[in-house]
Amino acid sequence: MAQSSTANDLQGKVAIVTGSSRGIGAGIALELARRGAKVTITYTSPKSETLANDLVSNIAALDNGSQATTVQADLSQLDAPDIIVAAARAAFGDHIDILVNNAGVLFERALQETTAEDYAAIFDVNVRGPLLMTKAVVPHLQAPGRIINVSSVGARSGFPKLALYSASKAALEGLTRGFAAELGGSGHTVNAVEPGPTESDMLNDVPENLIETQKKATPVGHRFGTVDDIAQVVAWLASGHARWISGQTISASGGYTMLYSDLSLYLLVIHVSHFQQALNISNT
Numbered sequence: 001m002a003q004s005s006t007a008n009d010l011q012g013k014v015a016i017v018t019g020s021s022r023g024i025g026a027g028i029a030l031e032l033a034r035r036g037a038k039v040t041i042t043y044t045s046p047k048s049e050t051l052a053n054d055l056v057s058n059i060a061a062l063d064n065g066s067q068a069t070t071v072q073a074d075l076s077q078l079d080a081p082d083i084i085v086a087a088a089r090a091a092f093g094d095h096i097d098i099l100v101n102n103a104g105v106l107f108e109r110a111l112q113e114t115t116a117e118d119y120a121a122i123f124d125v126n127v128r129g130p131l132l133m134t135k136a137v138v139p140h141l142q143a144p145g146r147i148i149n150v151s152s153v154g155a156r157s158g159f160p161k162l163a164l165y166s167a168s169k170a171a172l173e174g175l176t177r178g179f180a181a182e183l184g185g186s187g188h189t190v191n192a193v194e195p196g197p198t199e200s201d202m203l204n205d206v207p208e209n210l211i212e213t214q215k216k217a218t219p220v221g222h223r224f225g226t227v228d229d230i231a232q233v234v235a236w237l238a239s240g241h242a243r244w245i246s247g248q249t250i251s252a253s254g255g256y257t258m259l260y261s262d263l264s265l266y267l268l269v270i271h272v273s274h275f276q277q278a279l280n281i282s283n284t
């Protein structure tokens with residue numbers, strides 16, 4: 001059960017969350033709204049229209065100044081980003097503060113069965129979608145803008161038959177770093193969040209033996225993540241509290257993946273060498 005947030009740290013902010021009819025995206029949209037944001041909810045399947053409308057009603061019931069609108073757009077299509085940005089601007093005015101590139105697809109494919117169409121099916125949504133969404137949003141992004149890309153622990157792991165998915169998320173993290181470098185001068189931050197296995201429909205598409213192994217390898221509680229576990233991290237990155245964080249990937253996986261950066265390795269080396277020097281001095 002999602003915990004309610006008392007913080008109003010996104011009051012008046014305008015957000016777009018792609019793929020927010022259900023799963024992690026719906027949890028993120030709800031948490032941003034709990035913190036006061038006006039949220040554009042996107043979906044693609046006609047059957048998800050009801051889910052998206054239910055989320056709008058739930059957000060209206062918060063009665064905290066937040067609002068929501070919905071738009072249907074297929075992010076595998078080139079015109080989707082402009083459709084989504086136009087809907088956000090029509091509902092909430094000219095500026096946008098937060099973009100969460102969450103929509104993603106996953107399916108299993110063994111290497112020898114993989115086709116160019118499979119490659120396009122994954123990369124068009126998981127990589128080209130966030131690329132073109134970011135491009136469409138940036139002209140309207142009000143500093144300090146926040147762009148948050150939803151990656152996966154798969155970006156830094158290898159799983160049989162999921163190479164395309166892993167590669168797409170690794171590419172998304174590359175986009176994250178590049179955009180952070182390029183957009184920082186305008187006052188924007190760009191980060192990625194890497195969920196581990198999280199309770200959602202997508203989990204049904206991951207092989208059972210793999211998710212059981214992942215559960216055992218998750219130090220915190222040996223459980224799957226909840227959508228709220230992920231939403232809290234994304235909402236924090238969207239807030240002013242995370243203003244000095246950019247170009248990073250944060251693993252939200254209960255410790256399943258423990259990321260370190262070159263900088264932390266460098267600091268560790270410096271620390272060890274200072275320690276050795278101190279030992280040498282005390283031994284002489």
Ligand SMILES: NC(=O)c1ccc[n+]([C@@H]2O[C@H](COP(=O)([O-])OP(=O)(O)OC[C@H]3O[C@@H](n4cnc5c(N)ncnc54)[C@H](OP(=O)(O)O)[C@@H]3O)[C@@H](O)[C@H]2O)c1
Nearest residue numbers: 019021023024043044045048075104152197198200201202
């Ligand atoms: N669940 C996990 O264990 C897990 C772990 C790591 C990372 N992730 C990542 O987290 C993100 C959300 O995953 P989830 O588990 O919440 O997935 P999900 O339950 O399958 O929901 C996917 C969402 O993306 C939308 N979507 C799918 N294809 C789309 C397209 N072509 N155009 C526009 N929207 C599209 C769906 O819209 P419709 O409802 O209209 O289909 C839905 O709102 C993904 O990027 C995924 O890779 C998930």
